Amino acid sequence: MSQLPLRAQLASALGRTAATLSRATGRGDGSVIGGRVGLMLEPDLLRKLAADRKLVLVSATNGKTTTTRLITSALQELGDVATNAFGANMPAGHVSALASSKGAPYGVLEVDEKYLPEVLDTTEAGIVALMNLSRDQMDRAAEIWLLAQKWRRALAGRPAHVIANCDDPLVTWGASTAARVTWVAAGQRWREDSWCCPECGGPLDRAGFGNGGQNLTAAQLADTSWACRECTFHRPEPNWVLDGEDVIDPRGQRWRLDLQLPGQANRANAAVALAVAETLGLDPGRALPRLRTVTSVAGRYTTVEREGRSLRLLLAKNPAGWLEAFDVADPALPIILSVNAQGPDGRDTSWLWDVDYRILRGRPVLVTGERRLDLALRLAVAEVPFQLCDSFEQAVAVLAPGKIDVIANYTAFQQIRAEFGRAV
Amino acid sequence: MPSELSIVWIYPDLLSTYGDQGNVLVLEQRARARGIPTRTIHVRSSDPVPQQGDVYLIGGGEDRPQILGAERLRRDGGLHAAIQRGAALLAVCAGYQIMGTVFGGEEGQPVSGVGLLDISSGRGERRAVGELAADVDPALGLPTLTGFENHMGVTRLGPGVRPLSRTVVGTGNGDGTEGCYAGRIIGTYLHGPALARNPALADLLLGWVTGPLPAIDDGWYQALRDERLRAVLPA
Numbered sequence: 001m002s003q004l005p006l007r008a009q010l011a012s013a014l015g016r017t018a019a020t021l022s023r024a025t026g027r028g029d030g031s032v033i034g035g036r037v038g039l040m041l042e043p044d045l046l047r048k049l050a051a052d053r054k055l056v057l058v059s060a061t062n063g064k065t066t067t068t069r070l071i072t073s074a075l076q077e078l079g080d081v082a083t084n085a086f087g088a089n090m091p092a093g094h095v096s097a098l099a100s101s102k103g104a105p106y107g108v109l110e111v112d113e114k115y116l117p118e119v120l121d122t123t124e125a126g127i128v129a130l131m132n133l134s135r136d137q138m139d140r141a142a143e144i145w146l147l148a149q150k151w152r153r154a155l156a157g158r159p160a161h162v163i164a165n166c167d168d169p170l171v172t173w174g175a176s177t178a179a180r181v182t183w184v185a186a187g188q189r190w191r192e193d194s195w196c197c198p199e200c201g202g203p204l205d206r207a208g209f210g211n212g213g214q215n216l217t218a219a220q221l222a223d224t225s226w227a228c229r230e231c232t233f234h235r236p237e238p239n240w241v242l243d244g245e246d247v248i249d250p251r252g253q254r255w256r257l258d259l260q261l262p263g264q265a266n267r268a269n270a271a272v273a274l275a276v277a278e279t280l281g282l283d284p285g286r287a288l289p290r291l292r293t294v295t296s297v298a299g300r301y302t303t304v305e306r307e308g309r310s311l312r313l314l315l316a317k318n319p320a321g322w323l324e325a326f327d328v329a330d331p332a333l334p335i336i337l338s339v340n341a342q343g344p345d346g347r348d349t350s351w352l353w354d355v356d357y358r359i360l361r362g363r364p365v366l367v368t369g370e371r372r373l374d375l376a377l378r379l380a381v382a383e384v385p386f387q388l389c390d391s392f393e394q395a396v397a398v399l400a401p402g403k404i405d406v407i408a409n410y411t412a413f414q415q416i417r418a419e420f421g422r423a424v
Numbered sequence: 425m426p427s428e429l430s431i432v433w434i435y436p437d438l439l440s441t442y443g444d445q446g447n448v449l450v451l452e453q454r455a456r457a458r459g460i461p462t463r464t465i466h467v468r469s470s471d472p473v474p475q476q477g478d479v480y481l482i483g484g485g486e487d488r489p490q491i492l493g494a495e496r497l498r499r500d501g502g503l504h505a506a507i508q509r510g511a512a513l514l515a516v517c518a519g520y521q522i523m524g525t526v527f528g529g530e531e532g533q534p535v536s537g538v539g540l541l542d543i544s545s546g547r548g549e550r551r552a553v554g555e556l557a558a559d560v561d562p563a564l565g566l567p568t569l570t571g572f573e574n575h576m577g578v579t580r581l582g583p584g585v586r587p588l589s590r591t592v593v594g595t596g597n598g599d600g601t602e603g604c605y606a607g608r609i610i611g612t613y614l615h616g617p618a619l620a621r622n623p624a625l626a627d628l629l630l631g632w633v634t635g636p637l638p639a640i641d642d643g644w645y646q647a648l649r650d651e652r653l654r655a656v657l658p659a
């Protein structure tokens with residue numbers, strides 16, 4: 001790693017300085033600005049920083065940050081790991097991450113779905129983990145079928161070993177051009193983007209059509225098989241299987257996960273993390289205790305305290321993410337929902353209508369955020385009683401002391417974190 | 425008035441990318457609020473479109489599903505039969521383009537539509553993304569149209585349709601109008617979803633099938649409309 005050419009060393013040193021300044025002036029966590037300075041000086045910097053490391057790229061619509069964190073924790077059993085822990089998941093963030101731990105023999109990088117081909121091309125990473133693809137921030141994101149097609153092209157003819165969720169048909173299609181794939185049956189709750197065959201457009205036979213993909217029965221949820229009615233595309237035989245609270249490894253051994261992170265989606269992330277770890281020679285017996293140490297990721301799942309109220313913060317950026325958050329939220333507790341529509345959230349709030357909110361009937365629901373009126377109408381049509389609040393603070397004050405769940409989309413979540421001084 | 429209103433959602437497996445389910449839910453809610461029971465049928469693209477429905481909906485989607493959807497609807501013929509029987513139809517974005525004679529495929533190539541609306545669409549120079557506000561054709565007697573558009577389409581209206589509205593903010597068809605209507609078919613580029621942002625449009629569709637409808641409490645609809653229109657219209 002110290003073999004970087006002088007220009008690259010200088011670029012990466014300058015990048016670190018800019019990052020330090022950015023943090024010191026309170027203008028960010030520093031991970032992106034440092035990388036931008038570095039990339040301007042040395043376009044090949046990312047390639048050079050990636051060389052001679054065992055590198056894992058992690059991409060998906062949901063769960064990238066958490067899975068990156070889980071894999072990183074596992075690999076720390078083997079040695080130092082460079083990672084973009086702040087979720088700065090484009091090339092500038094990758095440069096920052098790798099430059100700040102030059103000696104680390106391992107790297108785990110969260111990669112924005114659209115940037116995966118470019119980052120794979122530049123870094124020549126040996127391992128790629130792919131979990132799920134679903135509709136997200138539709139007024140700016142690429143269409144997901146095109147995204148999967150780009151993954152296919154990027155992976156074809158490369159030596160990279162892909163770890164992919166075979167319960168997601170689009171991910172399976174995106175991964176299946178890779179030279180080597182380990183399939184993980186990690187489940188799929190949101191199915192509304194995978195009723196049609198990505199290969200031929202024919203109907204996929206699978207459980208759950210016609211109920212908005214939500215409120216799947218336990219049997220439907222457990223039935224993750226799928227196959228095209230018109231061509232041969234079907235779910236591959238999994239090497240790893242997530243079965244409720246357990247992961248079954250390729251030798252048939254069952255591992256109780258016992259994570260501190262809540263919910264089915266995090267058990268899916270953990271299953272993928274275990275498969276990645278084993279690829280690098282770390283068996284579940286050594287990896288799992290590390291996964292169990294992770295309690296919150298960039299404020300997600302954190303509990304914060306205010307005037308006797310314990311607020312658990314859940315991030316949900318898109319319809320699939322809301323289903324995951326509902327899975328974690330406690331039906332016995334009041335819940336605060338906060339929705340914005342700034343650039344990073346997507347300015348179109350139509351996606352609210354893809355989420356089935358009826359599951360919230362029967363608990364106190366408080367609605368806030370910049371687009372609270374969109375959410376209010378959505379809940380009114382779903383016949384979910386709620387109370388509208390002008391601010392998050394007001395919503396907290398309305399509720400009696402005790403435990404409260406909070407679900408917010410991206411910028412709404414960041415605003416709430418900022419209120420607590422990012423102490424979370 | 426039918427004893428039970430049947431709502432047919434066409435091809436949600438292909439065309440439901442932008443909260444299109446919302447249009448279904450709003451129709452159900454507004455019928456229910458008037459004591460009209462509803463039954464909703466989700467039609468997969470591999471299944472025939474039933475001919476006996478009352479209100480039909482088709483939504484937005486990516487290029488490839490749009491082409492597949494158009495092919496299947498043409499072959500199926502069920503929607504044509506329903507429209508001839510007097511059913512109402514709301515077609516949104518990609519679904520709107522499909523109703524015309526031709527639209528642009530992923531490389532801009534012309535693809536045949538189903539020919540239920542006298543319109544033809546192609547690909548524009550740049551993507552139209554953002555809030556839209558438009559004055560509805562006075563003949564329909566509806567308040568200002570509001571919604572969110574996200575498309576690259578340019579749609580030319582033939583003599584067989586009338587523009588639904590004249591744009592105040594936004595792109596719409598690309599010629600200063602947004603959407604169109606003919607008989608009991610309404611086409612629009614608007615998401616939001618369109619019927620959540622424009623409950624009067626929902627009532628127009630319902631009324632075509634059920635006859636005159638009593639007023640209902642529109643409080644939350646109105647609050648959202650007011651806020652959105654305030655946000656985009658010049659003061």
Ligand SMILES: [Zn+2]
Nearest residue numbers: 197200228231
């Ligand atoms: Zn197929």
